[in-house]
Amino acid sequence: MPKITIDNREIECRKGISVLQAALEAGWNIPHYCAHPGLRVVASCRLCLMEMRMPDPKTQEPTWSPKLVPACQTPVRDGQVVRFDSDRVRQNVKRCMEFFLLDHPLDCPVCDQAGECHLQDYSYRFGEAESRMVDEKLEKPKKDIGPRTLLYSDRCVLCTRCIRFTQEISGTHELCLVNRGTRNEIDVFPGKPLDNPLQGNVVDICPVGSLIDKDFLFKRRVWELESASSICPGCARGCFIRVDHCDGTVYRLKPRYNPKVNDWWICDEGRFGWKYVHDDKRITAPVLHRGHEKTTPKWEELPEILRYRFEEQMRKNGPDKVVAMLSPFMACEEAWLLIKFIREVAPQAALAMGPVSEDGENQHFPVGASGDAVRFTILKEKCPNRRGIELLIGAAGGKTLSFEEFVEKSAAGDFSAGWVVGGYPAEWVDKAAGKIAPKFELLVVQDIFPNALTDAATIILPSCAWVEREGSFVNSTGLIQPFERAISPPEGVKRDGQYLYEIAGLDGLYRAGRVRELMNATIEEFAAVFEAPPMPAHAH
């Protein structure tokens, strides 16, 4: 581990990183635009320039370098001495900021980035209150560069992060720099809009308000949003995301740094895949069919009703006629609670795996990359927790079924009582599965949206979207990753975890961490969950 001295303080840092990265990790707030740990170094913004101790060419005495050097481009070396806390460095940042703001339209009141804009932050720290610019400002145009993104070139600082992203991560090369000098601006090639499955990331890495998401445009000011740490349920990859929400509504999803899965990126499918959460068609109350009569039972009565109904079936049709189908959209904790309940009332009950939705092929980025060159992957398996459910079904032992076997056996009338969990964002009940309902005397369906099975169910339990629940998903590489709840479920709906907790015979409030402690007693994998190291506080 090399030791370097920054501003008279010696720090130990990782090998092979830049001085900028080392300083940020040690807590320094060094201004920077173009440097991003996931992208090539260009050292074009000149904000992170520092002074470095180097030997005088004539006398070999160590002196401060006559010119400032970019911290992002200087690798750390043992015994290196640098400083940011000097008048020359501060003067440089000040001049750079003045230059960046020469043509800036000062439209913070209507800019979506305001509040999380590094032009605002650095201008507040280093900028002047007034501009010395006497000429008329150059008005660069606002461009519609793709179906989901707008480019305000007048707010741009030309850090080229977006260009490097399309070159190095997505490999689609849509963006480029056009014109020269003061008319230099970002643009797309004619007839080739910014439209790739990862394009939303250019909005995230833009340090200013130049690239703006059309989906979030003018929806909310960013300081009104609250964030919750979550996991993307879009595919089995399990990317770390942040759910930005306000007043019980989700507004946007942003990636969270996770070096083992998604680095700093997420795909557009995940980024915009949350819209179903606020769909009007969602099931919002439990329903109980008594003969032809439909009633809404009280949540408190449900555990007793369910236990009674299942025990009644056991007495009537024998102990091996009970089945539970678990969905790969359930959190591990919820699945464990349901298995606990089913195996308590019917120790010989069969456990089935729900359908695993797949779409197309695995997509690797940069486009066409393979092996070590792959920087990001979108999996074809479009559900977040198949491995977790398989792990739990395996640990529970006993009779287990695949989805096809479950449908086949149910259609053959092998089961009289069943609990089916859906929770899929899209229609999942196919023709064969839709026909099994009449074979059951007691069918409990837990789902988000009405479908052929909920129509025929004896008891319907509303399910919640993942942003309303808490728990953990096991991703494609076997990492157990926890997610927090962001918003409250629709009025009248209890969280899946909470009612399953009560149905499983446990008292109190469902907390994923506590359930994991209980699970840990029998399944040792759940002793610890994976938490990614945080990004340095001042890095972006």
Place this chain on the structure above:
Amino acid sequence: MIEDHDILNVDAPELSAAERFYLPQILDGMGTTIRHMGHSLFKRPMTVQYPEERRELRVENYRGVHRLNRDEQGRVACVACFMCATACPANCIHIEGAEAPWDDREKYPAKFDIDELRCIYCGMCEEACPVDAIELTPRYDLVGRTRAEMILDKEELLVIYDQTKGEKARKNPPITGYPRMAGAAALDPESETEGEQA
């Protein structure tokens, strides 16, 4: 985020012997009461015979009902930046922003509601506004028969502007030097000094 160095602990000053005795303060307070009594007995009574008589207000800074100003072309001047809603300590301003239907503007308020019952008339919204679109007027006789009537929407607030612009002119518009809105004039040093005089 409040950090440790932003926090300043202030202790109450030590009371002197006279202050701890309390009587001097009470007598001081009585003095004020008697002065006011003498004022209304021998000079002019404090009471105003409302509504026949009305108090004389300092129009420039009286904080009455809000209005939403119009720009030179008669459009709502607000750019829906949510600064007033953010500054509002009573959370009485509800805005919905949308893309402006005009070429020279980015954003405008599709909805702008102020709950005049919740409002504490502190004037923070007026102070926060970067385009001087929201202002408090000298109007104080606001009545309504229902609570819903006291929630003023964008149209009502614009009407109040039309009714009160004679009483109190709109503060000098754009202070931000906002090229798209104000054109090059806002950057002209001369127009800036004019703004200061007004």
